[in-house]
Amino acid sequence: MPNDRLLDELVADLRPVRPRRVGRDLLLLGVIGAVELGLFLLFGAARHDIMIAMKLPSFWWKVGSLGALTVTAGITAVRSFDPSVSPQRGLRLLPALIGAALAIGWVIDAAGAGGAALWARLMWHHGIDCIFAMVTLSIPVIFALGLLMRRGAPTDRKGSALAVGVASAAWGALVFVFNCPHDDPFYIAVWYLAGCAIVSLIARLVLPRMTRW
Amino acid sequence: MGDGEDQWGALMLAAQSGNSAAYRRLLGEVREWLIRFYTRRLPASFIDDAVQDTLIAVHEKRHTYDPDRPFRPWLAAVARYKWIDRLRAMKRHTTDELADDVAVPDHESAVTSATVLRQLLAELKPAQQEAIRLVKLEGFSVEEASARTGQSQSLIKINIHRGLAKLATIVQGHPHAE
Numbered sequence: 001m002p003n004d005r006l007l008d009e010l011v012a013d014l015r016p017v018r019p020r021r022v023g024r025d026l027l028l029l030g031v032i033g034a035v036e037l038g039l040f041l042l043f044g045a046a047r048h049d050i051m052i053a054m055k056l057p058s059f060w061w062k063v064g065s066l067g068a069l070t071v072t073a074g075i076t077a078v079r080s081f082d083p084s085v086s087p088q089r090g091l092r093l094l095p096a097l098i099g100a101a102l103a104i105g106w107v108i109d110a111a112g113a114g115g116a117a118l119w120a121r122l123m124w125h126h127g128i129d130c131i132f133a134m135v136t137l138s139i140p141v142i143f144a145l146g147l148l149m150r151r152g153a154p155t156d157r158k159g160s161a162l163a164v165g166v167a168s169a170a171w172g173a174l175v176f177v178f179n180c181p182h183d184d185p186f187y188i189a190v191w192y193l194a195g196c197a198i199v200s201l202i203a204r205l206v207l208p209r210m211t212r213w
Numbered sequence: 214m215g216d217g218e219d220q221w222g223a224l225m226l227a228a229q230s231g232n233s234a235a236y237r238r239l240l241g242e243v244r245e246w247l248i249r250f251y252t253r254r255l256p257a258s259f260i261d262d263a264v265q266d267t268l269i270a271v272h273e274k275r276h277t278y279d280p281d282r283p284f285r286p287w288l289a290a291v292a293r294y295k296w297i298d299r300l301r302a303m304k305r306h307t308t309d310e311l312a313d314d315v316a317v318p319d320h321e322s323a324v325t326s327a328t329v330l331r332q333l334l335a336e337l338k339p340a341q342q343e344a345i346r347l348v349k350l351e352g353f354s355v356e357e358a359s360a361r362t363g364q365s366q367s368l369i370k371i372n373i374h375r376g377l378a379k380l381a382t383i384v385q386g387h388p389h390a391e
Contacts, residue, residue, distance in 0.1 A: 006265060006268060006269075007237060007241060007244065007268070008237075010268065010269070014228065014231060014233055015231065016229065016231035018229075019277075019279055019280055020277050081277070082277055082279065083277060083287060083290035083291050084286045084287050084290035153277040153291065155293065156385065213273065
């Protein structure tokens with residue numbers, strides 16, 4: 001059995017530590033997110049017709065859906081960095097949130113004029129640009145959450161990594177909403193989902209290896 | 214554990230502030246608790262390393278203990294995480310020779326005491342149960358297990374590998390699987 005020497009070494013290495021607090025971590029993430037969004041808007045990245053767009057239901061659909069996803073996944077991720085808290089309950093909520101977002105988008109779409117061919121509405125070359133922007137904008141939050149996860153003690157690393165990925169992806173997409181000129185729910189559902197899926201997948205594959213303890 | 218548990222929380226709180234005496238006492242008591250924890254969950258030859266790994270994890274992750282919450286669930290979660298680690302390590306070393314103290318008659322109690330592990334085995338396929346029980350818990354070689362069960366040596370290794378992977382998944386999927 002581990003002898004007293006190991007205990008003595010651990011005691012000799014003892015330094016005061018500040019207990020981790022979920023509220024403090026969430027506040028830190030909120031500040032990082034606010035700074036990113038502030039800089040994004042400050043440098044003139046907002047779409048030129050933002051005032052008009054803000055009167056459209058599709059704009060608030062995007063903001064509301066992505067905001068709900070960011071908050072739910074972010075809280076799930078940060079809470080799961082405590083070894084005794086599993087991310088699974090929060091993760092089970094996410095498909096329901098995404099499903100609700102898509103259903104609301106469908107209602108908005110059905111209420112609009114529609115009629116154009118789906119393929120034309122996809123505008124794939126714009127879509128690729130959107131994905132690139134969303135992935136880039138998710139980097140500050142995925143980096144911050146990744147560091148918090150590494151500092152924490154997640155016992156379900158794959159689940160925590162997925163929650164980190166969804167939170168970062170949804171946040172990146174939310175910031176991009178202020179720039180993206182597209183209001184077509186079909187376009188948004190396809191490309192935003194693709195962008196979020198890419199970031200979530202990367203986080204799910206990479207973070208568990210980097211946060212082993 | 215009631216009073217002791219609250220006391221451990223207070224000791225960890227003091228340790229987080231840098232109180233060495235409180236920390237030394239906590240680690241000593243936690244070590245005994247961990248030995249009991251792993252004795253019920255791992256073959257005897259794995260207990261030492263598991264206890265040591267967990268003590269180091271407790272040390273490195275002590276800042277993640279929230280003093281407003283009870284200590285034991287936190288400790289149990291760390292111990293369980295390291296238990297899963299050990300199950301995975303057993304899987305990686307499917308064909309390793311076990312330590313000499315395994316499966317020696319004098320140490321029979323040591324190899325049969327992993328009661329929780331034995332209960333979890335019941336959730337596996339019979340061939341997987343048998344391969345793990347013989348090689349990992351009772352210390353038979355792969356060749357001997359093959360002769361006893363009629364499974365080929367390759368199949369014994371595959372059944373150990375898959376069985377332990379499934380065990381780790383079962384434990385991970387059920388936070389209170391004890």
